[in-house]
Amino acid sequence: EVQLVESGGGLVKPGGSLRLSCSASGFSFRSYDMNWVRQAPGKGLEWVSTITVSSNSKSYAASVRGRFTIYRGYAENSLYLQMNNLRAEDTAIYYCARDRDSGGYFDSWGQGTLVTVSS
Amino acid sequence: DIQMTQSPSTLSASVGDRVTITCRASQSISNWLAWYHQKPGKAPTLLIYEASTLESGVPSRFSGSGSGTEFTLTITSLQPDDFATYYCQQYNSYSRTFGQGTKLEIK
Numbered sequence: 324e325v326q327l328v329e330s331g332g333g334l335v336k337p338g339g340s341l342r343l344s345c346s347a348s349g350f351s352f353r354s355y356d357m358n359w360v361r362q363a364p365g366k367g368l369e370w371v372s373t374i375t376v377s378s379n380s381k382s383y384a385a386s387v388r389g390r391f392t393i394y395r396g397y398a399e400n401s402l403y404l405q406m407n408n409l410r411a412e413d414t415a416i417y418y419c420a421r422d423r424d425s426g427g428y429f430d431s432w433g434q435g436t437l438v439t440v441s442s
Numbered sequence: 443d444i445q446m447t448q449s450p451s452t453l454s455a456s457v458g459d460r461v462t463i464t465c466r467a468s469q470s471i472s473n474w475l476a477w478y479h480q481k482p483g484k485a486p487t488l489l490i491y492e493a494s495t496l497e498s499g500v501p502s503r504f505s506g507s508g509s510g511t512e513f514t515l516t517i518t519s520l521q522p523d524d525f526a527t528y529y530c531q532q533y534n535s536y537s538r539t540f541g542q543g544t545k546l547e548i549k
Contacts, residue, residue: 358538368478368486368529370538382536385443418485427533428476430497432485 325349325431327419332436339409339440345402345419345433352400356422358429359393359404361415369415372404373422387413409440444468444532448541454549459520463544465513465530473509474534479526486529490515522548 331343343359359371372383372393381393392405402419416437420429445468455461465475473493478486488497490506493513503518517524525548530541 367543368480368531368540370531370540373536373538384537423488423491426491427474427536427538428488428491428531429478429486430488432487434485 325421327421327431327433329417329419329433329436332417332438334439334441335409336442337410337440340405340407341409341438343404343406343417343419343436343438347400347402347419347421350421350431352395353397356425357393357395357402358420358422359402360418360420360429360432361413362418362435363412363415366415371417374402376425406438409438411440414438414440443537444471444535444539446530446532446539446541448528448530448544450544451542452545452547454547455520456549457520457522460516460518461520461546462517463515463528463530463546465508465515465541467511467513467532467534470510471532471534474532475506475508475513476531476533477504477506477515478529478531479524480529481526489528517546520546 326348328346356375358373374381374393390408416435418435419433421431423430447466449464475493477490480486494506505516528544
């Protein structure tokens with residue numbers, strides 16, 4: 324069974340940093356592109372970032388480009404999101420999601436981790 | 443970036459009804475469109491990809507159609523479990539985008 328478990332969320336002050344983790348199991352992690360998607364409280368879904376199988380290509384939403392970095396750890400089957408210079412508008416549940424065959428759509432999701440940016 | 447617009451934003455219906463949700467893209471995305479639903483407090487679940495291909499395990503009362511810039515999700519014979527929020531998502535470009543969502547409520 325595919326499992327994605329996010330961690331690392333919490334309360335951080337504006338301008339601060341946080342690193343999110345997503346532990347993957349039940350599938351060959353190194354064979355799938357991976358993504359972060361977020362959802363602000365009471366709002367819709369927003370794609371944040373994608374990393375390819377070999378990590379040679381990374382893409383970001385304009386709202387986070389230059390502040391967030393996606394990377395993956397193959398030995399530990401984990402996906403990460405380093406978030407710097409956080410803003411109030413980054414407050415959201417962050418989901419880790421698996422890309423189906425590099426197709427661009429998301430066939431498995433984690434349960435999410437909440438990031439709150441507030442002073 | 444490609445913008446995705448869903449309509450309506452809210453839809454009231456009854457068990458057994460047939461409903462349709464529309465998603466429009468700001469430019470052609472061929473058939474690179476997926477549909478998800480999400481229940482409160484839960485992660486989204488994939489329903490349809492490539493505009494009309496039903497994900498494994500999804501009931502056949504769900505169907506998708508369209509190409510280019512206009513797409514529809516149809517649910518025939520609504521079941522109690524179907525009341526949720528529905529999102530479309532384009533993957534024509536590497537900058538993926540979601541529609542703003544359609545909340546399907548019980549009338």
